[in-house]
Amino acid sequence: MNTDLAVIARLTPPASAVPDEGMTVLDQSIRAGLPHEVPLGPRLRGLLALPTGSARAWLDLPAGTLVSAAGDAPDAVAGFGRAAPRLRVQRDKTTIAVLPLVPGIVQEVADAGLAVPLKIQVLDWALHAGTVRGPGDFGSFLRVAVRVSYKGVDVFGPLPPSDFVIRRLPPAERVESRSGRLIELRYRRLVALKERRR
Secondary structure: OOOOOHHHHHHOOOOOOOOOOOOEEEEEEOOOOOOEEEEEEOOEEEEEEOOOOOOHHHHOOOOOOEEEEOOOOOOOOOOOOOOOOEEEEEEOOEEEEEEEOOEOOEEEEOOOOOOOOEEEEEEEEEEEHHHHHOOOOOOOEEEEEEEEOOOOOOOOOOOOOOHHHHHHOOHHHOOOOOOHHHHHHHHHHHHHHHHHHO
């Protein structure tokens, strides 16, 4: 595939460490182990987890070993390959989305009614082996930007003109549809013609 095409660059924009306008930045140290809870908004939270399917191999690693980070991928850890952390988004403790941690991309979280209550942009993170095992300060952190999208706006457009104003405009300056009365008269004529044929 030719990756020099302009359309490829537009489809895969470069990751940005700067949050979009209107987003709130949450910068949290992870000291209670995983899963780590992130308050995202009213009735919304995120749970950061690192599913690997095995716990025994983590016990042998030094606590300061970098497991996953937003920058360059660390070396493969204990046969796991590249660890893939996930952010589980929940509303009232019910999961509505599971997002992979991808730096710089704004991800929209759709609710059951296909509304988009939340936009999330992962800015940076670092997870260490000690954090995966349990509580403690091992230097792990998560930095995300969020915006709750279902809040109402406080700026509205102009009000539509009154019907009385529209009636006073000259016919050349207004758009009107045909009267429903004309359509009703034509319909009655068609019905009358059908009755005569019977």
